[in-house]
Amino acid sequence: MTAYPLSAVVGMDDLRLALLLNAVSPAIGGVLVRGEKGTAKSTAVRGLAVLLPPVNVVTGCRFSCDPGAPEPDCPDGPHPPEARPTTRAARLVELPVGASEDRVTGAIDLDRALAEGVTALRPGLLAAAHRGVLYVDEVNLLHDHLVDLLLDAAALGVAHVERDGVSVRHAARFLLVGTMNPEEGELRPQLLDRFGLTVEVAASRQPQVRADVVRRRLAYDADPAAFAARWIDEEATLAAKILTARERLPGVGLPDPVLRQVTAVCAAFDVDGMRADVVVARTAMALAAWEGRVTVDTDDVRRAALLALPHRCRRGPFDAPGLDEETLVQALDEACEDKARAKDDARAHAGAPPADPGTGTDPDPAPPTGGGGDGGRGGGGRGPAPSGPGTTAEQAAGADVVPSPRPAEGSGAGGGDGERGDGGPSGPEPGGGAARAHRRAGSPGPSFRPRRLEVPGTGTLAGAAGRRARARTSRGAVVTTSPDAPGLHLPATLRAAAPWQHARGRTGPGLVLCPADRRGAVRQGREGNLVLFVVDASGSMAARARMRTVTGAVLSLLLDAYQRRDRIGMIIFRGSRADLVLPPTSSVEVGAARLASLPTGGRTPLTAGLTRAGELLATERRRDPHRRPLLIVVTDGRATAGPDPIAAARTLARTGVASVVVDCESGHVRLGLAGRLATALGGTAIPIDALSATAYQTATAHQTASRAARGTAGPRRADPRKAA
Numbered sequence: 084m085t086a087y088p089l090s091a092v093v094g095m096d097d098l099r100l101a102l103l104l105n106a107v108s109p110a111i112g113g114v115l116v117r118g119e120k121g122t123a124k125s126t127a128v129r130g131l132a133v134l135l136p137p138v139n140v141v142t143g144c145r146f147s148c149d150p151g152a153p154e155p156d157c158p159d160g161p162h163p164p165e166a167r168p169t170t171r172a173a174r175l176v177e178l179p180v181g182a183s184e185d186r187v188t189g190a191i192d193l194d195r196a197l198a199e200g201v202t203a204l205r206p207g208l209l210a211a212a213h214r215g216v217l218y219v220d221e222v223n224l225l226h227d228h229l230v231d232l233l234l235d236a237a238a239l240g241v242a243h244v245e246r247d248g249v250s251v252r253h254a255a256r257f258l259l260v261g262t263m264n265p266e267e268g269e270l271r272p273q274l275l276d277r278f279g280l281t282v283e284v285a286a287s288r289q290p291q292v293r294a295d296v297v298r299r300r301l302a303y304d305a306d307p308a309a310f311a312a313r314w315i316d317e318e319a320t321l322a323a324k325i326l327t328a329r330e331r332l333p334g335v336g337l338p339d340p341v342l343r344q345v346t347a348v349c350a351a352f353d354v355d356g357m358r359a360d361v362v363v364a365r366t367a368m369a370l371a372a373w374e375g376r377v378t379v380d381t382d383d384v385r386r387a388a389l390l391a392l393p394h395r396c397r398r399g400p401f402d403a404p405g406l407d408e409e410t411l412v413q414a415l416d417e418a419c420e421d422k423a424r425a426k427d428d429a430r431a432h433a434g435a436p437p438a439d440p441g442t443g444t445d446p447d448p449a450p451p452t453g454g455g456g457d458g459g460r461g462g463g464g465r466g467p468a469p470s471g472p473g474t475t476a477e478q479a480a481g482a483d484v485v486p487s488p489r490p491a492e493g494s495g496a497g498g499g500d501g502e503r504g505d506g507g508p509s510g511p512e513p514g515g516g517a518a519r520a521h522r523r524a525g526s527p528g529p530s531f532r533p534r535r536l537e538v539p540g541t542g543t544l545a546g547a548a549g550r551r552a553r554a555r556t557s558r559g560a561v562v563t564t565s566p567d568a569p570g571l572h573l574p575a576t577l578r579a580a581a582p583w584q585h586a587r588g589r590t591g592p593g594l595v596l597c598p599a600d601r602r603g604a605v606r607q608g609r610e611g612n613l614v615l616f617v618v619d620a621s622g623s624m625a626a627r628a629r630m631r632t633v634t635g636a637v638l639s640l641l642l643d644a645y646q647r648r649d650r651i652g653m654i655i656f657r658g659s660r661a662d663l664v665l666p667p668t669s670s671v672e673v674g675a676a677r678l679a680s681l682p683t684g685g686r687t688p689l690t691a692g693l694t695r696a697g698e699l700l701a702t703e704r705r706r707d708p709h710r711r712p713l714l715i716v717v718t719d720g721r722a723t724a725g726p727d728p729i730a731a732a733r734t735l736a737r738t739g740v741a742s743v744v745v746d747c748e749s750g751h752v753r754l755g756l757a758g759r760l761a762t763a764l765g766g767t768a769i770p771i772d773a774l775s776a777t778a779y780q781t782a783t784a785h786q787t788a789s790r791a792a793r794g795t796a797g798p799r800r801a802d803p804r805k806a807a
Contacts (some may be wrong), residue, residue: 085307085308085311085802086129086130086132086133086311086607087126087129087130087303087307087310088133088310088311088314088317088318089102089127089130089132089133089134089244089315089318089321090130090314090316090318090320090321091130091295091299091303091317091343092123092126092127092130093137093287093295093299094287094292095122095123095127095284097282097284097389097390097558097778098116098124098284099112099127099152100128100390101114101116101117101280101282101390102114102127102131103131103321103325103373103493104280104366104369104373104390105136105258105260105280105323105369106131106135106258107280107325107328107329107332107369107372107373108329108365108368108369108372109256109257109258109590111277111279111280111362111365111369112238112277112279112280112362113258113259113260113261113278113279113368114235114259114261114279114280114281114282114453115222115262115263115270115275115278115280115281115282115394116128116260116262116263116281116282116284117262117263117264117265117281117282117284118262118264118265118282118283118284118285119281119284119285119286120264120266120396122285122286123360124220124262124284124295125218125220125262128175128216128218128260128262129175129218130176131216131260132173132215132216132449133172134318134321134322134325135172135173135174135215135216135258135322136173136322136325136326136329137170137171137172138170138171138172138173138214138215138250139151139167139168139169140168140169140171140214141153141162141166141167141168142158142166142167142168142169142341142782143159143536143736144157144160144162144350145158145159145206145210146159146206146210146213146253146254147210147213147214147215148160148162148254149214150166150168151622153166153630154253154254154476155414156253156254157251157253157254158203158204158215158251158253161165171351173216174211174212174213174214174216175213175215175216175218175258176208176212176215176216176217176218177219177220178208178217178218178220178225178233179220179318180220180224180225182208182225182229184228184229184232184246184561184669185207185246186207186558187207187208187209187229187232187233187464188207188209188232188242188244188246189204189205189206189207189209189210189244189248189249190204190205190207190246191204191205191246191249191574192204192205196232196592203249204244204249204251206253207244209232209233209253209255209257209695210253210255211238212241212255212257212259213253213254213255213256213257213379214256215257215258216257216258216260216737216785217233217237217257217258217259217260217263218260218261219233219261219262220258220261220262221258221262221263222261222262222263222270222638223263223264223265223270224263226608227274228560229516229763230270230274231274233259234259234274234278234349236255237255237257237259237277238256238277239626240254240255240256241254241255242254242255243255246561251465259278261278265680270487271638271736274392275310275395276355276356276358276359276394276395277358278394279362279365279366279391280362280366280390280391280392281352281390281391281393282390283393288367292720293625293734298590299485314803315403318327324373326367327375328372328373330371331375331377332369332372332580333760334369334377334759335368335371335372335376335377335378335379336377336378336379337364337367337368337379338378338379340366340418340482341379341381341383341384342364342511343418344414344418345360345367345387346360346382346383346385347362347414347417347418348384348388348392348411348414348416348418349363349388349392350408351410351411351413351414351417351538352392352395352396352414353396354392354395354396355395358395359392359395361393362387363384363387363388363391363392364387364390366368366387366391367379367383367384367386367387368383368388369385370386370610371383372379375588381415384415384695385411385412385415388411390644395533402603431752443622448788449474471589479520479578481706483512488669492607499635514765528628533636533639533640533643533774533775534769534774534775535551535717536640536644536712536713536743537551537553537741538551538612538711538741540553540714541553541555541603541607541742542554542555542556542610542709542711543709551609551610551611551612551614551644551647551648551649551713553607553608553609553610554607554608554609554610555605555606555607556606556607556608556609556610560606560607560608561604561605561606562606562607563605563606564602564603564604564605564695565603565605566599566601566602566603567603568602568603568604568605569603569604570603570604571601571602572604574605575602575604576596576600576601576602576735577594579600579602580594580595580596580597580600581594583595583600583799609647610710610712611647611648611649611650611710612647612649612650612710612713613649613650613651613652613700613703613707613710613711613712613713613759614640614644614650614651614652614712614715615648615651615652615653615667615696615699615700615712615713615715616637616640616641616653616654616655616665616715616717617653617654617655617661617692617693617695617696617714617715617716617717617718618654618655618656618681618717618718619633619655619656619657619680619687619689619692619716619718619719619747620655620656620657620660620683620684621656621657621683621684621685621686621687621721621723622657622662622683622684622685622686622687623687623719623723625722630681632747632771633717633747633771634678634679634681636717636745636774637653637678637717637772638675638678639774639775640715640774641674641675641678649713650668650705651665651667651668652665652667652668652699653677653681654695654696654699655681655694656687656688656689656691656692656695657682657683657684657685657686657688657694658684658686658688658724659683659685659688659691659722659724660691660693661691661692661695662695663694663695663699664677664681665677667699672700686723686724687718687721687722687723687724687761688722688724689721689722689725689728690719690722690725690726690727690728690730690731691724691725692716692718693716693728693731693732693735694731696714696716697734697735697738700712700714700735700738700740701738711741712741713740713741713742713743714735714740714741714742714743714766715742715745715762716742716744716745716760716764717744717745717747717771718742718744718746718747718760719746719747719749719756719757720744720746720748720754720755720756720757720760721755721756722760728760729759729760731762732760732763732764733763733764735764736763736764736765738765739768742761742762742764742765742766742767743761743767743768743769744757744758744760744764744766744767744768744769745757745768745769745770745771745774746758746761746768746769746771747771748771754793781807
C-alpha cells in the first residue's frame with residue numbers, strides 16, 4: 084500500500100526534523116516519539132522509510148551485505164568479489180509488541196537442521212532491519228530484555244545470537260524509531276538514555292489545523308496513489324536533500340568554542356554520563372549538513388539540545404519531559420562569555436588592552452547566541468535550575484520556600500500521641516472538629532527511588548504481564564525446558580530424542596519421535612500485581628512535616644508501581660471510617676492528585692482500614708483471580724478508634740495476601756506497634772526512612788563495615804526485600 088507522504092503531515096515540525104536528522108546521521112542513535120494516540124507517530128515513521136536512498140546488497144545474502152564492503156563476519160559469507168549486486172529500497176521492519184526473543188535475534192534453522200544435520204541461523208528482525216529502519220510501536224510495552232537487545236544492537240551496530248546451540252554475530256546497523264504513549268508507562272531511565280533524540284507530539288487544538296489534517300486524511304483514504312502523486316515533488320526534494328546532507332556530513336567541522344558550548348549546556352542541565360554531550364554534538368553536525376553548511380554554529384547547538392536533552396534531564400517523576408529554554412540560552416551565553424574572558428586574560432597577560440566588542444577589533448569574536456533570552460548571566464552567576472527529583476513544586480515555580488520547623492517530641496505537634504488531634508492529651512485543636520475534618524496534608528515531599536517490594540513465590544502463566552514479581556510467562560527468557568511445560572520447544576525435543584534413535588530402529592534420514600520426547604520451554608519473567616495502599620491519615624500522622632514525608636514515600640511507591648505495570652488502589656482511614664479514594668486503576672496521575680489533597684485529622688480507625696482492604700481484595704480476586712495482590716500499609720501502628728487491629732490483620736493473613744508495613748513512627752521512644760502489626764499480617768515492617776533504595780544500600784554498607792571492623796559477622800537481620 085502507498086505510504087502517506089512525510090511532507091504531507093500537517094505540523095509536527097520537531098518530529099519531522101528529528102527523523103530527517105537521523106536519516107542523515109544514523110549515529111545519533113534513533114528517535115523516541117512520545118505522544119497521545121492518534122497523533123500520526125506511525126504515519127510519519129512509515130513516510131520516512133520511503134525517502135531513504137536505495138541500498139545495494141549482495142544477491143542472495145540474507146544479511147544485506149554491501150557489495151562494496153561485505154561484512155567479514157557475515158554468516159552467509161565469505162562473499163566472492165565478483166558477487167552480483169542487487170539494488171532494492173531501504174526496508175522498514177516493524178517489531179510487534181508480542182514478538183519473542185528468537186523472532187528478534189533469530190533462531191536455529193530447523194529445515195536445515197533436519198534435512199542436512201547442520202546448525203545454522205535463521206535470521207531475525209535485527210538482520211532484516213540492517214541498513215534500513217527498525218520501527219518499534221509501543222516500545223514501553225516490550226519486555227525489558229527485548230529492549231536491551233534492540234538498544235545494544237543499535238549502539239554497537241552488531242547483533243550477537245547465542246541460543247539453541249547457535250553462536251553467531253552479524254551486522255545490524257539501522258535507524259531505530261520507537262513510539263510510546265506515556266499513559267501506558269515509562270521506560271527505565273537506563274533505556275530512555277539510549278535513544279538519541281526524543282520528541283513530544285500532541286494533536287493541535289487549533290480548529291483550522293485539525294481541519295487540514297482531516298481533509299488530507301480523507302483524500303488519502305479515498306485514493307492513496309493519487310494523493311501521493313500530489314506530493315511527489317516535495318518528497319523528491321526531501322529525498323535528494325537527505326542524500327546531499329549525507330555526502331556533506333563528513334566535512335562538517337565542530338569548532339572548539341562551539342564544542343565548549345555543547346559541554347556547557349549538558350553540564351548546566353546536570354545530565355548523567357557523557358552520552359548526552361556526544362549526541363548533542365552529532366545532532367548539531369547533522370543540522371549543519373542538513374542546512375547546507377560545513378561549520379556548526381551556536382543555533383545548531385541550541386536546536387540540537389532541545390531534541391537531545393529533554394528525556395535526559397533530572398526532573399520530578401510526574402513532570403513531562405521538557406527543557407527550560409531560558410536556562411539553555413543562559414548556558415550558551417555563559418560559554419561565550421567564558422571564551423571572551425579567556426581572550427581578555429590572555430591579552431592582559433601579554434600586555435595588550437582588552438578587545439572592544441563594539442569596534443570589531445577582536446579577530447575571533449564570540450559566536451552569536453542564536454536565541455532570545457535576557458542576555459548573559461554576568462560574572463558566572465547561575466540561572467534557574469531545572470526541576471529535579473528533589474525539587475518541590477514551590478521551588479520549581481521560583482517561590483521562596485521556608486521549611487516547616489520540626490516540632491519537639493511530645494509538644495503536641497511532633498507525631499507522638501500528643502498531636503493526635505483526637506481530643507487526646509494535647510487537648511482539642513483550635514477551630515474545633517470542623518477544622519480538623521477539612522485539614523489537608525499539603526503537597527507531598529520529594530520522591531525517591533524506592534526499594535523493590537515483591538510478592539513472594541513465582542506467579543503462574545495466567546498472571547498479568549508486568550515488571551514486579553517473578554512469574555512463569557509466555558514471552559520471558561527461557562530458563563530451562565521440561566516435559567510438563569506447555570507448548571513445544573523443538574530443539575530440546577530433538578535433543579531428547581537423538582540418543583534413542585538406534586534403539587528405535589532408525590534406518591534413514593530424519594528422527595523417530597515419540598510423545599515422551601516432547602519438551603516445552605519454561606520461561607521466566609515478571610508479572611504485574613495489584614498494589615493496594617492503606618494510608619493512615621489520622622491526627623497522629625497529620626503534622627505537616629511528617630505527612631509530607633509520608634505522602635512523598637507513597638508518591639514514590641505509586642510511581643514505582645506504575646513503572647512496573649501494576650494496578651494501584653488507595654484506601655485512607657481517619658476519624659471513624661476508611662474510604663476508598665482510588666479504586667484499582669492503571670492511572671498513577673489520579674493517585675498523585677489524590678495525595679496532594681489528602682484530608683487528615685481525627686482518630687485512628689486502623690481496624691476499619693484493614694477490614695476495607697480485605698473486602699476490596701476479595702472483590703478484585705473474583706474479578707481478576709490471576710493478578711496477585713501486594714498490600715502496603717502506611718502507618719505508625721497506633722489505633723485509637725475501633726476494635727483491636729491485630730485480629731483484623733490475622734484475618735487478612737489467612738487469605739494469603741503479601742503485606743508490607745511502612746513504619747512511620749518517629750521520635751526517640753518508639754512503641755514498635757507497626758512491627759506487631761506486620762507480624763500479625765505475616766509480612767515485613769520497613770521504617771519509612773529505610774524505604775529508599777539508596778538509604779538501604781548505605782545502611783547495609785555501614786553494617787558490613789562495622790562487622791568487618793569488629794572481626795565478626797555477628798547476628799544478621801533478615802533482608803526485608805526477600806520477605807516482601
